[in-house]
Amino acid sequence: MLKPKFLILLTLSVLVLTVGIASAQDVTSIRFGTINDPAVERVNQLLVENFKSLHPDIEVNVEYIPGADLVSTYTTQAAAGTLPDVIWLADLFVVPFAQSNIVFDMEPLAEADANFDLSDIYDNLLGLSRVNGEGLYMVPSSYDVVTMYYNKSMFEAAGAPLPTAEWTWADYTAACKTILEATGNYCFANGGGLPTFEWWAWVVPFVSGHGGSLLAEDGTTVTVNSPESLAGFQAYVDMWTTDGIAQPLDFDAGGNCFLVGKCATAFFIPGLMSALRALEPQPFEWDVQVVPSHPQGKFTGMGTYGYAVSANAQSPELAWEFVKHLASADAQRAIAANYAGTPLLRSLREDPAIVDLAAPPENITAFIENGENGILPTYFPGECGSLYAGQISQEIKDALEAAILGVSSVEDAFNAANENIQACLNESAG
């Protein structure tokens, strides 16, 4: 027989507990997963501050993830159904994350949102956020097209002409040879904080620039060993082998070869501006220029980071509100003012707040002008990977490395790569 006092206590406890649970359910919070990187911290803050101003009653819990653990963290969270509502990602993750159902297709939300104009974002950049041209799996942060940074002081000291918008790669090579002879410094920086030699955003434009492609129009035939593609790969490899103007693969500059003043140029996205401007005092004069022309015209790669609504978002609409601010004029102006990127909105192309930013770089509009030269990474069907990961990137990297180190000719290396990739695609297609 239970005592009445105990029964009263039990009833009260159950009531308190029930009320507690009910009030906890009323508190809405949003989880935001991002990398632990100072380069994106300002953008993270912008998004969080904006969201808090719109929803002061909603808590934003930021979860920092080490960059190296990003893929394993997101995939295990996705497997457990515990992904944060909003996640940071980069272009290289868009296709695998979309295919693994880690990110949510935001296109319906974007189209239904009267305050969001998808058509104002440059088309080619938006391609980085889509899977084979479909969906919207990332809101990009900046018009991140690979553009040429050059060490003005080094060019002038060597007596080499300064890059112009009309330059061809032959002009670039000639100037670089002058610099190499006069100063002993290399031209084409790679590795040491920059991407390594196999970055698609450097290599594929050479292939396109010589009329080649990695995949035929049928989308299933590999063409990395077509005469045009081989010509492109050869021109790229020549920077190491014939001309000796690229930073050798085993040359340790003690950091980013361009930043430490041992390489005359760096081909990179606008974000490098902030790192360069942070050097105090400025060790050399520098500026930017659009990429040189290949025989078939100007081509360059792109690569950016952004944010997405995750597949586990409790409220995709709320998460979308958080993410979409990135593509607002205010956020884009703030990113540009920090020299962390170039506005991705067409409507800001001539915006004085951006084009009149203090030098360096003097020629800041080169980033936008260069934008139209930006191409997308080739999309490969099946399960053979992409230009970022898996067997396809492995085969191209191995072939390039063998050719650059003189272990194999470009033709032999890419014939083997072609055969291996094709075999994988055929098997994948069943």
Added chain:
Amino acid sequence: MTDLALSRTPPKRNPHFWRDTLRGYLFILPVVLGLIIWTFGPMLASAYYSLTDYKIVGEPVFVGFKNYVELFTRDRLFGQSLSVTVRYAIMYMVIGQVVSLMIALLLTQRVRGLGIFRTFFYLPIIVPYVASAVLWRYLLNKDFGPINAVLQGLGLPAINWLGSPESALFSMVIMSVWTGAVTTIIYVAGLQHVPDELYDAAKIDGASGVQRFFSVTIPMLSPTIFFNVVTGFIGSFQFFVPAFVMTDGGPVKSTYFYNLNLYEKAFKWLEMGYASAMAWVLFIIILVLTLFIFRSSPLWVYYDGEAQS
């Protein structure tokens, strides 16, 4: 008399037998549970996953032995990474054991400051593996590395230690020998247990220093060598961190170790089923190799006192 009487008394059953037994099991329970949950559980799970197409996200799809067949028939990197690992293991076992034994011999000499020397040789152990790898990447740098500076100071040409496919693997061996102080310490302990009277007897018989080394030291040290060879081979096949940090498998896959390949398949390509199959193949290779070394031990390992038995 009393002792004899005591020894004939039948042993009394411990009145607290069950309580003590239960306590014993409770004490080892955390370790046993840990082994079951965190070691055997994942091992069994990986055995199952090795028979599936599993990419973490989504359900594993059973594919039978497809992953194993693919490994042995289609994956060129499997053979290449296995070849690199085997070549490294052989080089490391030969050079590493010889160098460690030589250093151990020096560290057992009666010289002043022996403790300082022993500390000096043990130091690499307390340096984290990643830090060691970064340090050696600097030491072996082609352009400004101290090792090449010394070589050039002696009038010798600089070597592209990590940048050349011919020398990169050997550079890994050099680094591993430096970090292999545990092997040296075990040899030092083994050498200290060789009885002095055996050396004295050999001296009286007129044995030279070299003869004493091969006829006394090596046989008496053979159980220690056996231990170091077994653990060394297992460690060689699990080599990963320096290759990951120093060369990322390059140049031209010359340092693309088996475990680096496995890591990339699992965490870069997210092919967990395939990587599990690779892990099991590695496990079987190590198991067979270890069994072979054990089986061969009666031919070359001498245990003190076995002649009498």
